[in-house]
Amino acid sequence: MKSFKQYIELIEKQIIIGKGAKYGQIVFMAGGAGSGKGFARTHFLEGEKFKVRDPDELKKAFLKLAELKKKYKDIRGLELTKPKDAFKLHKWIENKRIKEKTLSLILMNARQGILPNLLIDTTLKNKTKIEEALPYLLAAGYDPKNINIVWVLTDFAVAVKQNRDPERGRVVPDDIMLQTHEGAATTMFKFIKSGTPRGVNGGVYIVLGGAKNTVLYKDKEGKPIKTGKKKDIIVVKDFSYLTMKEPGKKMTTNSGLQQKAFDWIMKNAPRTLTNKDIFGTGQEKQK
Numbered sequence: 001m002k003s004f005k006q007y008i009e010l011i012e013k014q015i016i017i018g019k020g021a022k023y024g025q026i027v028f029m030a031g032g033a034g035s036g037k038g039f040a041r042t043h044f045l046e047g048e049k050f051k052v053r054d055p056d057e058l059k060k061a062f063l064k065l066a067e068l069k070k071k072y073k074d075i076r077g078l079e080l081t082k083p084k085d086a087f088k089l090h091k092w093i094e095n096k097r098i099k100e101k102t103l104s105l106i107l108m109n110a111r112q113g114i115l116p117n118l119l120i121d122t123t124l125k126n127k128t129k130i131e132e133a134l135p136y137l138l139a140a141g142y143d144p145k146n147i148n149i150v151w152v153l154t155d156f157a158v159a160v161k162q163n164r165d166p167e168r169g170r171v172v173p174d175d176i177m178l179q180t181h182e183g184a185a186t187t188m189f190k191f192i193k194s195g196t197p198r199g200v201n202g203g204v205y206i207v208l209g210g211a212k213n214t215v216l217y218k219d220k221e222g223k224p225i226k227t228g229k230k231k232d233i234i235v236v237k238d239f240s241y242l243t244m245k246e247p248g249k250k251m252t253t254n255s256g257l258q259q260k261a262f263d264w265i266m267k268n269a270p271r272t273l274t275n276k277d278i279f280g281t282g283q284e285k286q287k
Helices: 004-011 037-043 055-068 083-095 098-107 128-140 156-163 174-194 255-268
Strands: 026-030 051-053 118-122 147-153 204-208 214-216 236-239 241-245
Touching: 026 037, 026 128, 026 174, 037 118, 037 147, 051 055, 051 098, 055 083, 055 098, 055 118, 083 098, 083 174, 098 128, 118 128, 128 147, 147 174, 147 255, 156 174, 174 204, 174 255, 204 255, 241 255
Parallel strands: 026 118, 026 147, 051 118, 147 204
Antiparallel strands: 204 241, 214 236
């Protein structure tokens, strides 16, 4: 007879990338700032199977180096909880092309057959970040059918609140928040309508983020059940996501599925975007 813990683990809902492969898979984890990509990575995917290139972790690491090693005086003393500091550090990381350099280091020892599973965290405010990474990934030997996109689409109002949460440890300026959410929605809309960039032929998934869209297992006292070695992983019973593209196949032409995706975008993307006639779907007038 299975224990309660074993039963929970058996029916936990997840998106399984590459049929659960331990090697050779790429995931571009997309979503505007504050959308909950970290939570999605841990609870909606088999996150433990992936090496993660997370811009926020890079920023924290360089801030620590700046203080401990007395290096990088331009960023020394910056605080991620201050929007202006967070933006200055973001631009410093961008100008130094640190993301590209870390990707090269990760792939340096990779070879065909043992390519590491890699998750690349990106806002996807435009497709440039994918296009910049693709040459490195393809040169290392990754199969386009194993290069996937998971978009965490969270209500912009919810993302703004999450961005301001003190426990988050970093605050993105409001104007940047807006740009990332507008950009992610616009980019993904284009992918759904016209297909992904050449070289990306894996699965494309839209996850509906936010606490109200996530059902957790709870104990008799109504508290979330946690698992893992440190008992810090909440067990997810259910969440909503759409598979817009299967690996190796074309983007879905299923009108019902496309309609559902467009409805999600219209209900959750910033109103500054959805009030404009840029989608051309017929849904933009619905509120």
